[in-house]
Every structure is written in structure tokens, then in C-alpha cells.
Amino acid sequence: MKHQAPVATVITDTRLAQEPANPFSGSSLVPMLISGIVLVLVGMIAAVMLS
Structure with a gap:
């Protein structure tokens, strides 16, 4: 007897496009990671130059 894989359902909610970006969402984590x-690196370079 063959088992079929469950079909993924896509949730379409109009509120998702209107809400402000969550700081913990994937789309804003990348810029936060890069800026961090x-x-x-800038702080480490400044510390080495001042020492």
C-alpha cells in the first residue's frame, strides 16, 4: 500500500503584507547580522589602533 506525501498548504493572509517587519523574521535578520x-570588525580595528 502506497502512502502519499502530505500536500503543503500555503497560507495567504492579507495581514502579513501590511504588518511591519518583525525583528526576528528571516528577512531582517540578514541585515542585522551583516551590520553586527x-x-x-570596526571596533576591533579601532581597539588595535588605540592600543
Whole structure:
């Protein structure tokens, strides 16, 4: 007897496009990660130059 894979359902909600971006959503995590890495590198370079 063959079992079929469950069909993925797509949730279409008009509220999702209108809400502001959640800071923990995937779309805004990437810029936060990049800016964090840049700030850490700039801080490390400044610390080395001041020491």
C-alpha cells in the first residue's frame, strides 16, 4: 500500500503584507547580522589602533 506525501498548504493572509517587519523574521535578520559583523570588525580595528 502506497502512502502519499502530505500536500503543503500555503497560507495567504492579507495581514502579513501590511504588518511591519518583525525583528526576528528571516528577512531582517540578514541585515542585522551583516551590520553586527561590520560593527564588531570596526571596533576591533579601532581597539588595535588605540592600543
